[in-house]
Amino acid sequence: MLRKTRLFTPGPTPLLPAAQFAMAAADIHHRTPEFRALYQRVLEQLKAFVGTQNDVLLMACSGTGAMEASVSNLTSPGDRVLVLSAGKFGERWVALTKAYGCNPDVIKVPYGSTFSLDEVRAALKPDTRAIFMQATETSTAVRNDVEGVAKLIKETGSEALLVVDGITGLGTTHFDIDAWGVDVIIGGSQKAVMIPPGLAYLSVSERAWAAMEHSKNPRYYFDLRRERKSAKAGESAYTPSVALIAGLGAALDYIASQAGGDLAAGRENLVNNAETIAAMMRAAVQALGLKLFAPDSPAAAVTAVLPPEGVDSGVVVKELKGRFAAVITNGQGEMKGQIFRIAHLGFFDYMDTIALIGALEHVAMHTLKLPGFTYGKALTAAQQVFADRVLTAGK
Amino acid sequence: MLRKTRLFTPGPTPLLPAAQFAMAAADIHHRTPEFRALYQRVLEQLKAFVGTQNDVLLMACSGTGAMEASVSNLTSPGDRVLVLSAGKFGERWVALTKAYGCNPDVIKVPYGSTFSLDEVRAALKPDTRAIFMQATETSTAVRNDVEGVAKLIKETGSEALLVVDGITGLGTTHFDIDAWGVDVIIGGSQKAVMIPPGLAYLSVSERAWAAMEHSKNPRYYFDLRRERKSAKAGESAYTPSVALIAGLGAALDYIASQAGGDLAAGRENLVNNAETIAAMMRAAVQALGLKLFAPDSPAAAVTAVLPPEGVDSGVVVKELKGRFAAVITNGQGEMKGQIFRIAHLGFFDYMDTIALIGALEHVAMHTLKLPGFTYGKALTAAQQVFADRVLTAGK
Numbered sequence: 184m185l186r187k188t189r190l191f192t193p194g195p196t197p198l199l200p201a202a203q204f205a206m207a208a209a210d211i212h213h214r215t216p217e218f219r220a221l222y223q224r225v226l227e228q229l230k231a232f233v234g235t236q237n238d239v240l241l242m243a244c245s246g247t248g249a250m251e252a253s254v255s256n257l258t259s260p261g262d263r264v265l266v267l268s269a270g271k272f273g274e275r276w277v278a279l280t281k282a283y284g285c286n287p288d289v290i291k292v293p294y295g296s297t298f299s300l301d302e303v304r305a306a307l308k309p310d311t312r313a314i315f316m317q318a319t320e321t322s323t324a325v326r327n328d329v330e331g332v333a334k335l336i337k338e339t340g341s342e343a344l345l346v347v348d349g350i351t352g353l354g355t356t357h358f359d360i361d362a363w364g365v366d367v368i369i370g371g372s373q374k375a376v377m378i379p380p381g382l383a384y385l386s387v388s389e390r391a392w393a394a395m396e397h398s399k400n401p402r403y404y405f406d407l408r409r410e411r412k413s414a415k416a417g418e419s420a421y422t423p424s425v426a427l428i429a430g431l432g433a434a435l436d437y438i439a440s441q442a443g444g445d446l447a448a449g450r451e452n453l454v455n456n457a458e459t460i461a462a463m464m465r466a467a468v469q470a471l472g473l474k475l476f477a478p479d480s481p482a483a484a485v486t487a488v489l490p491p492e493g494v495d496s497g498v499v500v501k502e503l504k505g506r507f508a509a510v511i512t513n514g515q516g517e518m519k520g521q522i523f524r525i526a527h528l529g530f531f532d533y534m535d536t537i538a539l540i541g542a543l544e545h546v547a548m549h550t551l552k553l554p555g556f557t558y559g560k561a562l563t564a565a566q567q568v569f570a571d572r573v574l575t576a577g578k
Numbered sequence: 579m580l581r582k583t584r585l586f587t588p589g590p591t592p593l594l595p596a597a598q599f600a601m602a603a604a605d606i607h608h609r610t611p612e613f614r615a616l617y618q619r620v621l622e623q624l625k626a627f628v629g630t631q632n633d634v635l636l637m638a639c640s641g642t643g644a645m646e647a648s649v650s651n652l653t654s655p656g657d658r659v660l661v662l663s664a665g666k667f668g669e670r671w672v673a674l675t676k677a678y679g680c681n682p683d684v685i686k687v688p689y690g691s692t693f694s695l696d697e698v699r700a701a702l703k704p705d706t707r708a709i710f711m712q713a714t715e716t717s718t719a720v721r722n723d724v725e726g727v728a729k730l731i732k733e734t735g736s737e738a739l740l741v742v743d744g745i746t747g748l749g750t751t752h753f754d755i756d757a758w759g760v761d762v763i764i765g766g767s768q769k770a771v772m773i774p775p776g777l778a779y780l781s782v783s784e785r786a787w788a789a790m791e792h793s794k795n796p797r798y799y800f801d802l803r804r805e806r807k808s809a810k811a812g813e814s815a816y817t818p819s820v821a822l823i824a825g826l827g828a829a830l831d832y833i834a835s836q837a838g839g840d841l842a843a844g845r846e847n848l849v850n851n852a853e854t855i856a857a858m859m860r861a862a863v864q865a866l867g868l869k870l871f872a873p874d875s876p877a878a879a880v881t882a883v884l885p886p887e888g889v890d891s892g893v894v895v896k897e898l899k900g901r902f903a904a905v906i907t908n909g910q911g912e913m914k915g916q917i918f919r920i921a922h923l924g925f926f927d928y929m930d931t932i933a934l935i936g937a938l939e940h941v942a943m944h945t946l947k948l949p950g951f952t953y954g955k956a957l958t959a960a961q962q963v964f965a966d967r968v969l970t971a972g973k
Contacts, residue, residue, distance in 0.1 A: 562953075566954060
């Protein structure tokens with residue numbers, strides 16, 4: 184049988200053809216009116232996509248680069264900060280804040296869980312300078328409560344800045360950045376916006392810009408003030424990733440085109456799309472008789488599944504790739520072998536989803552030999568979810 | 579929900595990305611050593627793909643152009659020929675042979691059926707100059723018996739040439755061109771070889787080359803003798819379709835790569851792939867409670883399905899496109915509204931197939947409201963076919 188390679192990974196995600204074509208055609212110099220027009224357009228589009236009136240900046244780096252920029256620009260050595268850690272990416276905030284000399288208080292919850300707001304309230308101190316968190320913890324497929332933390336900051340009168348890694352959260356989670364008071368939210372190109380890795384973007388509130396003036400950390404490439412100044416002139420401070428920016432513009436055009444040209448509505452469509460696909464996938468894996476790793480607060484961006492007792496999750500990853508060229512991911516770090524993860528963020532549709540569930544059924548029957556499982560159970564469960572959420576609802 | 583446009587049409591078929599990239603890069607002049615090297619390589623690859631030692635020629639035209647070339651080069655006005663017509667493309671042979679002044683005897687079977695060899699035996703006359711037939715009749719999804727007709731010609735000692743439209747048959751049907759004695763077989767680029775329309779290819783036997791010397795029909799662009807002479811020098815007689823030829827080379831490379839670099843084995847894989855997908859689809863539509871249009875001699879290239887009593891088949895076509903961006907085809911000509919057709923030739927895999935069956939289930943439930951149908955029936959039937967043919971067989 185032929186096998187088409189298909190990514191079901193939480194970044195990189197499947198590429199949008201229109202973005203690929205725009206990237207291939209992006210043969211322009213970056214200090215020209217042509218580029219400035221493109222750059223300003225894409226920055227405006229990103230504001231609508233993020234859903235904020237704050238500045239949004241683009242940088243040629245991975246999401247981690249933008250995470251570092253938010254630490255180096257907003258903190259000083261010796262600052263007390265609070266990290267809400269629910270997995271590998273929460274641990275990255277701990278490492279980053281320590282690398283810049285901060286003293287992080289850390290709420291670390293078991294993998295597969297999220298923290299409670301009571302824990303956050305108890306850990307938030309009068310001198311906490313910033314809270315760093317993930318919107319969705321990609322390593323465990325958990326959704327964290329950004330709105331709840333934002334409200335808590337307001338309620339308690341805390342002056343802490345709220346910095347959110349939305350790298351897999353943007354485009355999979357409903358946010359109201361400005362109303363909630365999120366000071367920084369960070370996204371990456373290889374996620375819901377359907378283009379390859381290499382670009383990060385982040386929104387920065389006025390409160391954050393003000394705080395930046397007091398930071399004593401060294402920074403140059405990631406100096407957000409310099410980047411903001413350049414952006415106002417329609418340029419990037421350093422050489423931009425031109426092709427990716429052209430691709431991002433095309434992808435945002437596509438997202439808007441799915442909602443009559445309205446990018447904010449297109450973003451909501453994209454979130455609903457991920458939610459429906461995630462609901463199909465959760466129903467399917469449970470019908471297989473498998474357990475969700477994060478049943479209580481599952482992200483729409485990615486679903487993490489426990490393999491059957493005594494089976495290495497790598498077997499599922501390997502079989503899906505070997506037999507169907509469907510690429511999913513294993514657990515990260517010490518979670519390797521313990522969960523497998525299937526992504527729903529970005530350019531996925533019904534057809535992709537039901538096909539992967541069909542392939543999973545074969546792995547369940549042929550490789551895992553799951554007791555009591557018969558063909559069609561997982562597919563039927565997913566079909567019913569799609570029918571209820573989309574066809575009956577008339578979406 | 580997002581919807582990715584996917585073709586399930588019997589030409590054009592889904593494009594192979596590697597071929598698209600080769601086409602985009604094909605910025606070469608056609609009277610150069612670079613092009614000659616490419617052209618000679620692709621012609622050799624085509625011989626292996628067709629499975630013949632005969633010359634294979636490429637032409638910048640659609641499949642119909644190569645059909646015309648086989649008529650204009652092999653017949654003269656007043657010649658008696660035999661056309662085996664099982665649908666719209668059989669009727670095209672009738673029109674073409676008449677356009678060149680032949681007197682065609684026509685075996686015309688009802689749509690959805692194929693002819694019997696007894697009918698062919700009775701219609702084959704001592705002065706029949708050529709038999710024109712389809713390997714698979716795309717308009718009705720019927721497979722015709724090329725091997726049987728070829729044997730009949732040999733058995734009866736007939737001198738008739740056998741000209742086969744293999745446009746959707748090549749890559750979906752097992753052929754042994756030289757052993758059977760097929761004089762001409764015609765293929766098209768937008769079919770099993772996974773590239774856009776615009777190229778036709780055909781193999782020509784020594785018997786056919788000899789017959790060509792006696793043809794009194796006018797021909798210039800489609801003069802196969804001139805094209806053969808140019809091909810021996812590594813060129814095309816007239817300006818070739820350079821990008822498509824580069825794409826075809828990449829597609830044939832891909833087909834070979836699926837069988838350790840052996841193009842003949844790759845072709846057999848491709849045929850088996852189409853057969854498995856067709857078997858999945860037939861099982862699925864029957865599980866839906868629908869009837870096959872050509873149950874007795876179904877092609878692997880395409881499956882034709884009768885809609886429920888009183889329903890226009892266009893409803894299924896429209897719903898699949900509107901709700902899932904899955905493009906299938908209606909019946910052609912007077913068959914419009916009476917059948918819908920789903921293709922399996924070329925770059926289709928398990929994932930494409932099971933996804934389309936999932937979408938068909940929604941059309942069955944939500945739009946057609948088929949009595950007694952419940953979610954999962956069609957999917958389960960297809961899953962079982964795949965398991966039996968591929969997983970259990972260890973393919």
